[in-house]
Amino acid sequence: MLPAGSVIGILGGGQLGRMLSVAAARLGYRTHVYEPAANPPAGHVADRVTTASYEDAAALAAFAASVDVITYEFENIPAAALDLVEAARPIHPNRRALAISQDRILEKDFLTGLGLKTAPYAAVETRVDLAEALDRIGAPAILKTTRLGYDGKGQARIMAPADADAAFAAMMGAPSVLEGFIDFSREVSVIAARGPSGEVAAYDPGENVHEGGILRTTTVPARLTPSERTDAVLLAAKILNALDYVGVMGVELFVTSAGLVVNEIAPRVHNSGHWTQNGCAVDQFEQHIRAVIGWPLGDGSRHANVVMENLIGDDIDRIPALAREANTAIHLYGKAEARPGRKMGHVNRIAAKG
C-alpha cells in the first residue's frame, strides 16, 4: 500500500480523471493531473494540475518526478510520452493493456487468442484489402480506423458493397479494420478490477443503450440468464489475468444466441460503470485507485438497482427538472460549454434492489 498522502499522477483531465481524483481524495491520497487542454474538468478537484502537451518532455519529466504512481483516464496517450514517464514511475494499467486497446486489430487478435468470441474482422489498408474483406465477411459490416476511434468517430457503415468506396474514403488513408455485424439481442458491459496480487473483482454487468454511437443509458441489473452473467464475469477475469492487469477495465459484450461476443475493452474506468457511484459501497473510481495504490480491492456488491443516464450536450438544460426528481443523483463535470455530443454529466436513478 502506498503511504497515505502519496500522489497519484493521472494522464488526462476529463470527467474520468475528475471522478478518479475525488475517489483518491476519499482514501486520503492526492492527485496530480496532466492535461494539454486548459481548465480541465479534473482540475477543479485535483490537488495539482499540469497544463502541457504530450510532446513536452520537460513537463512530462517534472510531472513524473512529482508523483508516486501513474495511471490514465483514456487510452490514446502517445507512446513517446508513456516511454518518458514510465522510465520514472510505475504505470497501471500496464503498457501491454494500453497497446492492445489502442489498436482494434491487436485487440481482436488478443481476444481470439484467449479463445473468446469477437466479430469477424479483417485488416484493411488498401481498397483491394477492403474488397477482399467484404467478400469474406459480407455486408452489412462496419469499417473502423484501427486506432483513435471513440464515441462512434472514425467509423463508416457498409450496408451493401456499393457503400465500400465512401467508407474507404471516410478512413482518410488510416489503417482500418472491417468488422462483420453481430446479430445481438443486447449489449452489456462488465466493469472488472484486478489488484497487484492477482485478486479480481467484477461488478454486476450493466445493460447499455447507445444513441448515435454514444452511450445513452446503463441499467443494472442487465437482462441476462444466470449462465450469461457467470460467463461475462469469467471472461473479464480471463482478460485481466492474461494481461497481468492492475486497475479497472471496461469490457463491452454483445449478447447473442451463440453466447457472449466481446465488442471492445477499455483499460480504464468506463462510462458504463458510473452507476456504481450510487449502487455500491466502493465505486469503479475508488476500485481503480485501490488497485493502483495497492489497497485490497473493495466490496463492489450491488445494493440497489440503478439506471445511469448520460447528459449529452443540451441535456444539461434539463438540470432544473432533474434536480427535483426523487431518487436521482446528479453528477456534473464542470464543463463550461455544452456542445452537441459532449458528455456534460450523468444521473443515477436509484431503486430498491430487485
Next chain:
Amino acid sequence: MLPAGSVIGILGGGQLGRMLSVAAARLGYRTHVYEPAANPPAGHVADRVTTASYEDAAALAAFAASVDVITYEFENIPAAALDLVEAARPIHPNRRALAISQDRILEKDFLTGLGLKTAPYAAVETRVDLAEALDRIGAPAILKTTRLGYDGKGQARIMAPADADAAFAAMMGAPSVLEGFIDFSREVSVIAARGPSGEVAAYDPGENVHEGGILRTTTVPARLTPSERTDAVLLAAKILNALDYVGVMGVELFVTSAGLVVNEIAPRVHNSGHWTQNGCAVDQFEQHIRAVIGWPLGDGSRHANVVMENLIGDDIDRIPALAREANTAIHLYGKAEARPGRKMGHVNRIAAKG
C-alpha cells in the same frame, strides 16, 4: 439558481469543507476555501485555497470578491471577518443562526422561546452566580464556556457541590453556562435543510454514541417511536423556519420519557450526518450546497441502513483491515498527522434497509 461554474466560498478548510467541496464539484460548481492553517484537508479538492488569518482584511476582501456566495464549515468564525465578507457577498446560513449557535445562552433562550425543551440552564459569570445556579438546578450538572466549545472541550462536570470550585477554575474566567443533567435514554440528531424559498427537508434521525465527548458512531435508523420520529423532524423544521435559515443544520436531541430535549444546534453540515453519503441519493453535503446555490433541495430519503463510525487518532491504523471489510465505505480526510482525539476519517457500513 447560481449559474453553473459559479464559485462557492467556504470559510474553513477542514473535513467538512473538503466534503462540501466535493459535493459542489459534483453539481458543476467550484469552491474557494479560506483557511488560516497551511495544507488544509479541503485544499486537496477545492478549486482554490486562500491561506490567511481571519484578521487579514485584505485577504478576506479578495476572497469575497472572487466568489459568488459564501458558506462556512464551522461556527466559530470571528464576527469582524464575517462583517467584512458579508458586505461583499451573501452568506448562508445567515448571521443570526451563527450568532445563536456561537453562544450557548442565546441558543437556549432562542430554543425555549420557540417552546422547545432544553436542559435547565443558568448563566454564570462569577463564583457567586455558580453557587446560585447550583442551588436552583442542582447537581449533577455541567459547566460549559458560553462560546468556543466543541468535542467536549471547555466543559467541566459537577457531580456534587464540592466540585464547583474546580469547575469554575476550569472555565478560566470565560462567561459560562451551568446546564442540568438530562436523564435520557439515547441521543439522536436530525440533519435538516431549508432552501431560500422556504422548503424544508429532513433526513431520517440518526442515533449517536459519544466517547470522551467525541462522536463515535451514528446509526440509522435510530431507535425511536413513530411519534418521536415525527416530533424530531417537526421541531427541526420549526428551528429552521424561525431563523429563516438557508442550508443544512444539525440538531442534537436527547430522548427522554418526557419527550425530546434539544441539546444543541449546529448551523452547518454535521458529523452525525456523514451516513447520508452512503445511504441517500443526495447527501448532507450536496443538500447544503443545493440550498446555498438556490437549487431545489434533493431527495434525502434513506435507501439503506447505515452505521457511521468515526476514525479518531490511532484508528487510522485500522485502515488495512477496514479496507477488506464487506459493505464498508471508507472516507479519509487527508490529514498528515494522527493525533489523539483528531478526526482522521470515517467509515459507513451499509446494510439492506430494515
